[in-house]
Amino acid sequence: MPLASLCLLETHSNVNQYRHMSRVRSALRTSPLVFATLGVIAVAEALAVVWPLATSWLLGVFAVAMALHSAAAMVGELRSGTFGVDILAVTAIGATVAVGELWAAAVIVLMLTGGEALERYAAGRARADLTALASNAPRRAHLVGRDGAVCDVDVEAVAVGQRVLVRAHEVVPLDGVLVSDAGVFDDSSLTGEPLPQERVAGDTVYSGAVNGASAVTLEVARVAAESQYQRIVALVEEAAASRAPMVRLADRYAIPFTAVSLAIAGAAWWASGDPLRFAQVLVVATPCPLIIGAPVAFMAGMSRAARRGVIIRSSATLERLRRVGTVAFDKTGTLTRGTPTLTDVRAAPGVEPDTVLSLAAGAEQASTHVLAEAIVRGARARGLSLPAPREVVETTAGGVTASVGGTRVVVGKRAFVAAGVGEVAEPRLAAGELAVHVSADGAYAGCVVLRDEPRPDAEATVARLRAQGVGHVMILTGDEEATARYVAEQVGVADVRSGCLPADKVAAVRAVTRRPVVMVGDGVNDAPVLAAADVGVALAARGSTAATESADVVVLPDEIGRVAEAVEIGRHTVAVALQSVWIGITVSVALMFVATTGALPAVVGAWLQEAVDVVAIAWALRAMGAGALRRREAPAPAGAPEERVRGRTAQRAVA
Structure with a gap:
C-alpha cells in the first residue's frame, strides 16, 4: 500500500485493538527513556515505604545518568553550532541533585524525556525513506536474443546495442532507440507533456516512459546506471542531501531564556547565600513550554491537516510553510x-457540429485511447446520444474506422483521414491544442479540438x-x-x-x-x-x-x-505554538521571581512547572481546531470528477 494511503488510514480510521497495540509497541521502541523514567519513579515510590535510602540512591543515580546522557547529546549539538534548550534542563537536574531535591530532579527528567519523545514523533510523522524511489525503478528487462528468443534479465545485465522488448502498458526499462516501425508513449511523468507521443523507428525513448497498447522493440542506448530514470533517482538523493536542516522553533528562544533564568537563579543564590535557592529557581525555569508546547502544537496542526487530506511529514515543514x-x-x-478535454468542434460546410462530435464519439467508444475517452466524455457532457459502433477497426498510430448508425466513420490523425477523402487542410490551433479529424461516408466532416485545460x-x-x-x-x-x-x-x-x-x-x-x-x-x-x-x-x-x-x-x-490550505495551516499552527511558548515563558519567569524569595520548595516548584506544561499544552492543542483559520473549500469542478488513467496509454498520436 502506498505511504500516502497508510497515512490516510491511520489518520481517519477508528482505533481498533490491533492498531492500539501497534502504537504501544512503537512507542516503547521510539521512547524507551520515557517509560524507563516512569518505571524508576514507580519503583522509587514503592521503595520509599520500606527502604527510604534506596529511594534516594535510585532517584539520584538515575537523574545523574539521564543528565549525562542529555549532556552528551548537548555537547554534540554545541559542536555543530546549535544551542538548544536542553542545557537549562540539564543544569536544573544537576542543581536539584546537588542540593538533595531528588524528587524534583525526577520530575524534570520526566519532562525532558517526554518532550524529546514528542518532538521525535512530530518530526518523524509520516517520514518516508527516499530509497523507495530507487526501489520503484524498472528492475527487469525482456532481452531479445539473436535468435529472436526473449528472456527476462536484470536491467544491469543489459549492454548498449542489445535489444529489449517492451510489452503493452509496461514501463520502459532503459533508454533506447525505437526499432519497431512506430510506437506511442506516455511521457507525462518524465517531461510533463500531457498528450500521448508518437515515435517512429530511429527515435529515442527514455526509461520511465510508459508504452502504449502495442509491444515494441528498442535497441539499448545507455546502460541502466546512465538511463533517464536512474539519473532522476540520483538527482533526488543529491537534492535531499544538500538541503540545509531546519532550526527548531524552541531553540531560537534557548539562549535568551537560559541566560535570563541563570541570571535570576544566580542573583537569588548571591542575595540569600543559600545554594538551595539556585535550585529552586531553576526548577521552575526548566523550559517545559519550549520542549513540549511547540511539538504538541505541531502535532495538532499536522493532525488537522491530515483531516483535510494533507499529510505534513515534519514540524520543520510547518515552520517553513x-x-x-x-x-x-x-x-x-x-x-x-492532466487529461485532454474537448474545447471545440469545427464542422465542414453543411455539417452540424453536434453531428461531427456524435459520429466521432460513437466510433471512439470502442477505443481505450486517452484521446478517445476525452471525445466520448465531451459528447456525453453535451447530452448527445451515442449509437453503438460496429465493424470497428483500430489502426495503431492512425485512428479508428467504424460503422456508426449506418454511417462509415473514420476518426484519427489528419493523414489517416485524408487517405480516404483526399487532402485535409491543417486547422489553425492555439498553443496546447490538437485536432482529431472525422470523415463520414468518404466525405470530410470536420474535426474536434482537445486541450489540457x-x-x-x-x-x-x-x-x-x-x-x-x-x-x-x-x-x-x-x-x-x-x-x-x-x-x-x-x-x-x-x-x-x-x-x-x-x-x-x-x-x-x-x-x-x-x-x-x-x-x-x-x-x-x-x-x-x-x-x-x-x-x-x-x-x-x-x-x-x-x-x-x-x-x-x-x-x-x-x-x-x-496547497493554499496547507500554507494556512502552517501559519496558524506556528502562531499557536509561539503563543504557547510565550504563555509558558511568562508564567515561568513569574514563578522564578517567586522562587527567589524561598517561598517555593523545589518539589512544589517542579509540580508547578508541570502545571505550566498543562497550560502550555492545552493552548497548543488549539492548533487542532479551526481557531483563527477560516475553512475554505475548493470549488468543485462541474460535472463528474475526472480520473487520470494510469497504465493505459495511447495507441496513436493525433496531429
Missing part, C-alpha cells in the same frame, strides 16, 4: 487537469496564496513555451519557465532568492525538485510514487486548493 516566500508549480497534472480552482489557489503574503509564484514545466504561457495567463502567473528538464527545475528552485520555496508537482520528473525545494508538495491522487516519496507534504484529494 509559515514563512513561505515563493511557490513554484509544475503545469501538467498540477495546475492543469487548467483546473477550475487553479486561479483561485494562486490568488489565495498571494493573499497570504506569498510574493512570488512561478511555473516550472517541461512543456513548450506557448502552451505554458497559455496556462500561466489563465491562472494568473507571470513567471514561466518552459522546456525544463528535471535538473533545470532543481537549478531554478535553488536560484530563487525569495525563500522558503514551495514546489508543487506530481510526476517522476518532479521528484528531484520536490526534494531540493524547502517544501516539496506532491499531489498523490494523480502523482507518481517517486514524487510522493520525495515530498514533505502529500495532498491526497485531487484538489490544488489544498
Whole structure:
C-alpha cells in the first residue's frame, strides 16, 4: 500500500485493538527513556515505604545518568553550532541533585524525556525513506536474443546495442532507440507533456516512459546506471542531501531564556547565600513550554491537516510553510487537469457540429485511447446520444474506422483521414491544442479540438496564496513555451519557465532568492525538485510514487486548493505554538521571581512547572481546531470528477 494511503488510514480510521497495540509497541521502541523514567519513579515510590535510602540512591543515580546522557547529546549539538534548550534542563537536574531535591530532579527528567519523545514523533510523522524511489525503478528487462528468443534479465545485465522488448502498458526499462516501425508513449511523468507521443523507428525513448497498447522493440542506448530514470533517482538523493536542516522553533528562544533564568537563579543564590535557592529557581525555569508546547502544537496542526487530506511529514515543514516566500508549480497534472478535454468542434460546410462530435464519439467508444475517452466524455457532457459502433477497426498510430448508425466513420490523425477523402487542410490551433479529424461516408466532416485545460480552482489557489503574503509564484514545466504561457495567463502567473528538464527545475528552485520555496508537482520528473525545494508538495491522487516519496507534504484529494490550505495551516499552527511558548515563558519567569524569595520548595516548584506544561499544552492543542483559520473549500469542478488513467496509454498520436 502506498505511504500516502497508510497515512490516510491511520489518520481517519477508528482505533481498533490491533492498531492500539501497534502504537504501544512503537512507542516503547521510539521512547524507551520515557517509560524507563516512569518505571524508576514507580519503583522509587514503592521503595520509599520500606527502604527510604534506596529511594534516594535510585532517584539520584538515575537523574545523574539521564543528565549525562542529555549532556552528551548537548555537547554534540554545541559542536555543530546549535544551542538548544536542553542545557537549562540539564543544569536544573544537576542543581536539584546537588542540593538533595531528588524528587524534583525526577520530575524534570520526566519532562525532558517526554518532550524529546514528542518532538521525535512530530518530526518523524509520516517520514518516508527516499530509497523507495530507487526501489520503484524498472528492475527487469525482456532481452531479445539473436535468435529472436526473449528472456527476462536484470536491467544491469543489459549492454548498449542489445535489444529489449517492451510489452503493452509496461514501463520502459532503459533508454533506447525505437526499432519497431512506430510506437506511442506516455511521457507525462518524465517531461510533463500531457498528450500521448508518437515515435517512429530511429527515435529515442527514455526509461520511465510508459508504452502504449502495442509491444515494441528498442535497441539499448545507455546502460541502466546512465538511463533517464536512474539519473532522476540520483538527482533526488543529491537534492535531499544538500538541503540545509531546519532550526527548531524552541531553540531560537534557548539562549535568551537560559541566560535570563541563570541570571535570576544566580542573583537569588548571591542575595540569600543559600545554594538551595539556585535550585529552586531553576526548577521552575526548566523550559517545559519550549520542549513540549511547540511539538504538541505541531502535532495538532499536522493532525488537522491530515483531516483535510494533507499529510505534513515534519514540524520543520510547518515552520517553513509559515514563512513561505515563493511557490513554484509544475503545469501538467498540477495546475492543469492532466487529461485532454474537448474545447471545440469545427464542422465542414453543411455539417452540424453536434453531428461531427456524435459520429466521432460513437466510433471512439470502442477505443481505450486517452484521446478517445476525452471525445466520448465531451459528447456525453453535451447530452448527445451515442449509437453503438460496429465493424470497428483500430489502426495503431492512425485512428479508428467504424460503422456508426449506418454511417462509415473514420476518426484519427489528419493523414489517416485524408487517405480516404483526399487532402485535409491543417486547422489553425492555439498553443496546447490538437485536432482529431472525422470523415463520414468518404466525405470530410470536420474535426474536434482537445486541450489540457487548467483546473477550475487553479486561479483561485494562486490568488489565495498571494493573499497570504506569498510574493512570488512561478511555473516550472517541461512543456513548450506557448502552451505554458497559455496556462500561466489563465491562472494568473507571470513567471514561466518552459522546456525544463528535471535538473533545470532543481537549478531554478535553488536560484530563487525569495525563500522558503514551495514546489508543487506530481510526476517522476518532479521528484528531484520536490526534494531540493524547502517544501516539496506532491499531489498523490494523480502523482507518481517517486514524487510522493520525495515530498514533505502529500495532498491526497485531487484538489490544488489544498496547497493554499496547507500554507494556512502552517501559519496558524506556528502562531499557536509561539503563543504557547510565550504563555509558558511568562508564567515561568513569574514563578522564578517567586522562587527567589524561598517561598517555593523545589518539589512544589517542579509540580508547578508541570502545571505550566498543562497550560502550555492545552493552548497548543488549539492548533487542532479551526481557531483563527477560516475553512475554505475548493470549488468543485462541474460535472463528474475526472480520473487520470494510469497504465493505459495511447495507441496513436493525433496531429
